[in-house]
Amino acid sequence: MQNIALSVGRSTSSPETSDATAVRPRHLRARSSSLPGIKLTARDPDDADEATRDEVAQSDGLAARGGDDHVVRDEGHGEGVAAHDEARPLPTDISDRIAIEIYERVFDHITDQFTLFIAASISRSWYPRATHWLYHSISIPSRASYDLLVNQLHTSPRVQRWLRSTHKVTLGYRDGSGSNNSGTPFLDTFPLLFGQACPSLQVLDIGRILRPNPHPTFHRALRQFQHVVSLRLHDAELSNIAQLRRIVCALTCLEELALDDLVLIEPQLSQPGGVMLQDVLSRNPCNIRLKRLRVEAHTSDCIKTFGRMVDQWFVCSRICSSLVELVTVFENGEPGPAAQAGHVNRLLQFLGQSLTSFHCENYMELRESCDLAHNTALRQLTLHLNNFATTSP
Structure with a gap:
C-alpha cells in the first residue's frame, strides 16, 4: 500500500465541543495492523478539545489499551521507524479538500483500538465516527479497568x-x-x-x-x-x-x-x-x-x-x-x-x-x-x- 499521511485542518465548533479549551499542537502517528502506513497528524491547536481528549484517554484504560505491536511516537522521536513512516503530511490545500466521508470510511476499516483512540482525540470532525467504533467493542481485562x-x-x-x-x-x-x-x-x-x-x-x-x-x-x-x-x-x-x-x-x-x-x-x-x-x-x-x-x-x-x-x-x-x-x-x-x-x-x-x-x-x-x-x-x-x-x- 502507498504511504498515506492524513493532515487534519481546522474544524468548525460543534455544540458538543464549543466549550473546549485550547491545547498545544501535537503530532502523533499510529500504525494499524489493518491499514499499515497511515499516519495521523494533528496540526491545529483547536482541532482536539481538552474534554474530549481527557475522556477518550480515560476510555483508553478500559477499552483501547494498545499492546506492544502498536506504534505510537511523538514527532522528533522517530528513531527506529521504518522509512515508509517518515512521509510528510499532505499539503493543506489537498487535505482540506478531502471530504469527511473519506475519513469516516477509513475509520470503518480500522480494527485497532489504540489507533481509534488516537483518531478520536485528534479532531472534532473525527471524534464521532472514531468514538463510535471505539465503544463498539469494549474490552475489560481487569478490576482497575x-x-x-x-x-x-x-x-x-x-x-x-x-x-x-x-x-x-x-x-x-x-x-x-x-x-x-x-x-x-x-x-x-x-x-x-x-x-x-x-x-x-x-x-x-x-x-x-x-x-x-x-x-x-x-x-x-x-x-x-x-x-x-x-x-x-x-x-x-x-x-x-x-x-x-x-x-x-x-x-x-x-x-x-x-x-x-x-x-x-x-x-x-x-x-x-x-x-x-x-x-x-x-x-x-x-x-x-x-x-x-x-x-x-x-x-x-x-x-x-x-x-x-x-x-x-x-x-x-x-x-x-x-x-x-x-x-x-x-x-x-x-x-x-x-x-x-x-x-x-x-x-x-x-x-x-x-x-x-x-x-x-x-x-x-x-x-x-x-x-x-x-x-x-x-x-x-x-x-x-x-x-x-x-x-x-
Missing part, C-alpha cells in the same frame, strides 16, 4: 450515550495473564450495572474471571441483556452443569454458544437432597434453541466435560434441537479416540436432520470417525483427523 468504566458510566453523559451502541463486551484477562482468582471479582456485578446501560449488546465474551459459583444475582441480572445472541465462555471452571445452564438460559435470545476449555468441577449427577439433575432440568425447561455450537478442548478434563455436557444436557433437553452448525476441536489424545468419537456421535445422532454444517478436529482414526448416518441434511463437512484434513462442499 472495570472500576474506571463504572466511574465514567456514573459521571459522563457522553460515555453513557456511547455505551448504548456497544455491540460486544469482552470480560477477562487477555493472552493468558491473570487467573480465575486473580484480583477482586467484578464479573458478578457487571450485568447489574450495565444491563440497562448497554441495550444494544449482542456479543458477550467471558474468560478466566468466571467463578465456579457466581452470585445468584448474576444469573437474574443477565436477563437484562435481551439482545445478546452470542456467548463465549472460555478458560474457566464451573461447579456443575446446573451453573452452566443457568448462565446460558438467562440469555433468552441466545443463538450461538462457544465453550472453549471449560471445566466442570463436580462429577456427580445429583443435587443436594438426592434430586437428580435430569429432574431439575425437566422441571425448569430452557426455551433457548441454539443455532450454532462450538466446543474447543485442549486438555483431557475439558474433553471429559464435553462428554458430560452431551450426556447430561445437550441430548436431555431441547436446547440443541434446532442446531444447524456444530464445531468440535479436541487438541488432546486423551481420553482416547474411541471416547472422543462416542461423545461426538451421540450429539450427532440427536441433532439428526437439523444439522447442515459440521467441522471436526479430533484425534481419531478413520475407523473411529464420526457417524453421520442421521445427518441427511448436511451440506458442509470439514474433518481433521490425526492432523489430516478433508473438506467437502
Whole structure:
C-alpha cells in the first residue's frame, strides 16, 4: 500500500465541543495492523478539545489499551521507524479538500483500538465516527479497568450515550495473564450495572474471571441483556452443569454458544437432597434453541466435560434441537479416540436432520470417525483427523 499521511485542518465548533479549551499542537502517528502506513497528524491547536481528549484517554484504560505491536511516537522521536513512516503530511490545500466521508470510511476499516483512540482525540470532525467504533467493542481485562468504566458510566453523559451502541463486551484477562482468582471479582456485578446501560449488546465474551459459583444475582441480572445472541465462555471452571445452564438460559435470545476449555468441577449427577439433575432440568425447561455450537478442548478434563455436557444436557433437553452448525476441536489424545468419537456421535445422532454444517478436529482414526448416518441434511463437512484434513462442499 502507498504511504498515506492524513493532515487534519481546522474544524468548525460543534455544540458538543464549543466549550473546549485550547491545547498545544501535537503530532502523533499510529500504525494499524489493518491499514499499515497511515499516519495521523494533528496540526491545529483547536482541532482536539481538552474534554474530549481527557475522556477518550480515560476510555483508553478500559477499552483501547494498545499492546506492544502498536506504534505510537511523538514527532522528533522517530528513531527506529521504518522509512515508509517518515512521509510528510499532505499539503493543506489537498487535505482540506478531502471530504469527511473519506475519513469516516477509513475509520470503518480500522480494527485497532489504540489507533481509534488516537483518531478520536485528534479532531472534532473525527471524534464521532472514531468514538463510535471505539465503544463498539469494549474490552475489560481487569478490576482497575472495570472500576474506571463504572466511574465514567456514573459521571459522563457522553460515555453513557456511547455505551448504548456497544455491540460486544469482552470480560477477562487477555493472552493468558491473570487467573480465575486473580484480583477482586467484578464479573458478578457487571450485568447489574450495565444491563440497562448497554441495550444494544449482542456479543458477550467471558474468560478466566468466571467463578465456579457466581452470585445468584448474576444469573437474574443477565436477563437484562435481551439482545445478546452470542456467548463465549472460555478458560474457566464451573461447579456443575446446573451453573452452566443457568448462565446460558438467562440469555433468552441466545443463538450461538462457544465453550472453549471449560471445566466442570463436580462429577456427580445429583443435587443436594438426592434430586437428580435430569429432574431439575425437566422441571425448569430452557426455551433457548441454539443455532450454532462450538466446543474447543485442549486438555483431557475439558474433553471429559464435553462428554458430560452431551450426556447430561445437550441430548436431555431441547436446547440443541434446532442446531444447524456444530464445531468440535479436541487438541488432546486423551481420553482416547474411541471416547472422543462416542461423545461426538451421540450429539450427532440427536441433532439428526437439523444439522447442515459440521467441522471436526479430533484425534481419531478413520475407523473411529464420526457417524453421520442421521445427518441427511448436511451440506458442509470439514474433518481433521490425526492432523489430516478433508473438506467437502
